[in-house]
Amino acid sequence: VPSACVMSVAGIAAASVSGISDEDKPEKTTSLAVADPSTVKAVAANNKLDSQLEQLSEGSDDFRQRASRTQERIDLKQRQVEEKKKREEEAARREALRPKFVMPVKQHGLSAYYGQAGVNWMSVHTGIDFPVGYGSPVMAATDGTVRTQYNSAYGNMAIVTMADGTETWYCHLSSTKIRSGPVKAGDVIAYAGSSGNSTGPHLHFEVRPGGGASIDPLVWLRSHGVNPT
Numbered sequence: 001v002p003s004a005c006v007m008s009v010a011g012i013a014a015a016s017v018s019g020i021s022d023e024d025k026p027e028k029t030t031s032l033a034v035a036d037p038s039t040v041k042a043v044a045a046n047n048k049l050d051s052q053l054e055q056l057s058e059g060s061d062d063f064r065q066r067a068s069r070t071q072e073r074i075d076l077k078q079r080q081v082e083e084k085k086k087r088e089e090e091a092a093r094r095e096a097l098r099p100k101f102v103m104p105v106k107q108h109g110l111s112a113y114y115g116q117a118g119v120n121w122m123s124v125h126t127g128i129d130f131p132v133g134y135g136s137p138v139m140a141a142t143d144g145t146v147r148t149q150y151n152s153a154y155g156n157m158a159i160v161t162m163a164d165g166t167e168t169w170y171c172h173l174s175s176t177k178i179r180s181g182p183v184k185a186g187d188v189i190a191y192a193g194s195s196g197n198s199t200g201p202h203l204h205f206e207v208r209p210g211g212g213a214s215i216d217p218l219v220w221l222r223s224h225g226v227n228p229t
Helices: 004-018 037-097 217-223
Strands: 128-130 137-139 144-151 155-161 167-176 180-183 188-192 203-208
Touching: 144 167, 155 188, 203 217
Parallel strands: none
Antiparallel strands: 128 203, 137 188, 144 155, 144 180, 155 167, 167 188, 167 203
8 A cells, every 4th residue: 555655746746747738739740831922033033134145146256157157158268359450460460471473374474575566466556565475374463353354456354443443454365264354363274275366375565554554564653663674
């Protein structure tokens, strides 16, 4: 049987335990973090900014590519302009060096002179004769425009008219190479022969300023730096 003392202590303990209220008991709670609205807005703004920056970067790359292609086209055009200019300058240089007066045949030496009298001419000789072989190339003595015709005395003829109207005649030809059109000094326009009033193959050459009366071709050629003799 418990003693009175033990019973007293047990009673006090029971009273103490029963005196604790529900409010004094510790609560077990689990709290969930709630996002701050300002933080959500900041994140959204950053995402939007990142997207805009990405679009700007893509646009910048596209612009650089287009700008590069445009510059390449500009560079190509500039090179083409420079190359064309060089070609034109080279052509002008060659044109300046090109002889504007040449011998009508390669062979030097004359067989008849201007003003000579003879049974083969109605009055006097109106040109100079080059004793070249049949079929020898005949060159334009000057720049000009060539035309061809036939004359009973001169035979097959080629006539080159210069810019100032001076005509050079090439007569007794066997055939012509260029019948009409522009020619330059040195271009082969015909071949020597013995057509018309001729005693043998040769080139009869005349010079007629303005297409009028003939002048001494030897003097005219020499005045332009060409000496056929």
